[in-house]
Amino acid sequence: MNGVTSKDRIVFEDVSKFYGEILGVNRVNLSIPPGVTSLVGPNGSGKTTLMNLMTGLVRPTRGLIRVLNHDPSEPEKLFKILGYSTQFDSFPKGLTGFQFVYSYLRLGGSDSQTAQQLAWRAIERVNLVDAAPRNVAAYSKGMRQRIRLAQALCHNPRVLVLDEPLNGLDPLARAEMIALFRAAAADGCFVIISSHILHEVDAISDQVILLSNGYVVAEGQIHSVRNEIHEHPAQILVRCNRPRDLAARMMESEHTIEVSIHHDEHGLLIKTRDADQFYLMMNQAAMNGVEIESVAPADDDVNSVYEYLVGNDEVVR
């Protein structure tokens, strides 16, 4: 475990899961730290399987999983510290939103008063107080998503596993939920998210786990992952007052592959094999009077990294 104990990590050791002859995930080794971790990959890449393995809903064909040292096959212990908002859009029949959360807490052994307090607090956090007394069957997709989040959050777990948690939410609700996840992560929680909306994942993730066809193709902080992909040149967007001069200077470097001037004549996109050399040259240009407004990587977002790793065909947007 590279010196890290499983007590403060979510650990997968050589985990494989097969559904009959169909591969779910294969030979997964992970050690997930606190913070927001995003599972990224197209449909069928193994995101939900990984989450179901983590929560004991399915059992690994091979390998070992520990969630903060808990065995997922012991739900009575695991779900005291873990809340899981699944993609399954079915609910026990006849329950209101409040009863759904309240019953979940009672199942865990909370007394009635505590369960009521915790349920209302969670419902408030997902902003669903007005709809809570209504039957879940009458909820919209977004409301059902939020009540599932409330269920996952209600007992203040240290680990939040959220399968496509932003699906069906309007932009305002989406922003609220992202803030909620960030706040949980800031409190030291493990927030595991799977999502197809890559730019949001990009914005909120402390680290990503990229999956393709049941395999983990990369994991870690997004910038670190990007830097490890040497076969693809770095793309950097520079905003400055004299883009043509800067372009000429850059082309003198043997590491520069391509330079193109932005159409507004106030910037240029540079492809280089050596980002460190590039930044040194930027410093020299600035000292020589080029006014540089901003320098920003143009391809260290999740989408680009994913594209580099698994090819154009599997990129999800």
Added chain:
Amino acid sequence: MTNLWWAQIRSVIRLEMKKTLFARRGLRIYVLALLPVLLFTAHAVIVSHERGRSLAIAREGEKKVTYQDLLAVKTGMTNKEVIALLGKPPERFHWTERTTRRVASAAIGTGGSGTPVNLSTAYNLHSIYTDSTTYNTGGLDGAGYAYSSNLLTPNRILNGVQFNFGLANQLDGIHGTGQPISLPAGQFTTLHLLAASVYGPVLGQAITVTYTDGSASTFTQNFSDWCGCVPNPGEQPGESLAVVMPYRDSRQGTQDRQASYLYGYAFALNRAKTVQNLTLPDNRNVIILAATLTKHSQGTIVGNSGQAPLVDVPHESYTYSDGSHDLYVSFADGQVDSINLRESFTLPNESVAFAAVFQFFYLRLAIFFGCLGVFMNLFRGEVLDKSLHFYFLAPIRREILMVGKFLAGLLATCIIFVSSEVLQIIVFTSQFSPNARDLYLYQNHGLEQAAAYVGVTALACLGYGAFFLAAGILFRNPILPAAAILVWEAVNPFLPALLKKFSVIYYLKSLCPVDIPSPPGTPALLSLLVSNPEPVSAPVAILGVVGVSILVLYVSSLQVRRMEINYTTE
């Protein structure tokens, strides 16, 4: 920890009870549970009507008759004798039938003609018993019923032909095994037999008489059933009613009030040849009681395919009642042909009907399928609804969840089926007078029986519930195991002793408070379905059901721990 588990179990029960009791699919279970209540309500209406009719017949009769008067009517009496005994009947029907049979029974006594054949060396059946004798043999039919020697008497004369029967209470009849029977040497014109069949009419049986020169006469004959419970007695070609008796004896020493019949057959022989042997059919269900050879045709002579001439026979039917017993007397040709004395609906008698409904409908169908609907859906229904993950994501041991769900199912089914059972008992007993009801409930073990029915109902829910819960957990398609359980329970009486114990019905049958007698003429194998030849004691039966249930639940708990949520493959 125990407190936490109980709190969790209570939470599961609360959630499941609501679903089970108010689910739409629960409607079918309510209908199943309430069907017997409707049945007994209808029965109460009919009983009330019948009782009124009996009282009206008793009131309108010319004479006030007693039960003893009704018992005094015997077959062979003339209609004048019956009227002298019971008065003019309040209800009378008459009609004419064109028939071949002679209705009168053969006369009692000796002095008839012919040479009776000594069959004693061939006797292989206890077919005749003295009334009130208890016996352990299978009797005439293998089910413990036999002719009454009091009615049959040792000798009969049919159409002038003498017949002698074997001595009662010992081997005195022959069932066909294809055996040859020696005949007294001589030249005869006719072979007369008194015989019958058991378990329904037996058709196309070969009777062969061998002559001393090696030649033979073979006759093909059908035989009617000896029991009045089988329709059309004595109506096979070449057959006549020889002796009609109002009852038969049972191995318990009681009289079974089913009419019993003995039939006469006559076969024309080659009078030029000397007889040697009689060969009977190789058929266990053909019974011969007496045989006589005659030199002159004195009986109804038939050839190989002979048919007696058709005659118009006047029939009458009288109905009498003492208010609590109805007597139906049928006359043919002015003589009592059959008697049916039926006791009015009484609580002890009707309790047998109640027991039959309980055992054969309520226990084996209503509770069985009700438990199937409830318990199988506790897990499998939620997998199909894709909502089981709600429970699996809670911090609760899977085994505790299973126990909670099982107890919820048990509580729900007990509420439904025990309530229905109590209602059935109330409706059933309410049709009788308060005095009869009190007598039955407080002095004739009625209350104990009611408690036993309620207990058996609850135990059935427990036993079947455990099996169906297991089926819902262990199998993706639980319908097949459910069908297997149904078959297993149905064939339980025929299983070896050890295998019987791995079922629910084996123990429940032992706890049922009222034995259901097999209908007369029921084959021994089928009687096993009704009776319980090897009942176990109540404590063993209760422990058996509980033990089997715990064993099944334990196996289920091992599986539920490993159960995965994978809705897409369901």
